[in-house]
Amino acid sequence: MPLTPDDVAHVALLARIGLSVDEQERLRAQLEAILDHIRALDAVGIEGVRETAQVTGLVNVWREDSARPSIGAEAALRNAPETDGQYFVVGAIQE
DSSP, rough: OOOOOOHHHHHHHHOOOOHHHHHHHHHHHHHHHHHHHHHHHSSOOTTOOOSSOOOOOOOOOOOOOOOOOOOHHHHHTTSSSSSTTTOOOOOOOOO
């Protein structure tokens, strides 16, 4: 079932992003390609294959957690283009 422009507009709304008509069409084609790949994976027979969380021999690579002092608001805001006291000022995502 092909994606409609309304489907793409709905996904964009859920993601809180504004898209032009050209962007919606470009993303519709890209999302359709992704769904085609998923459909191809659905066709692969997996009966009798054990579930795995990791297929390689990856081991835990986390470092020990240790408490350290933070850099503080002044240092964090030092290179910000715009601040309001102790806060970053950012633009709206959608108009």
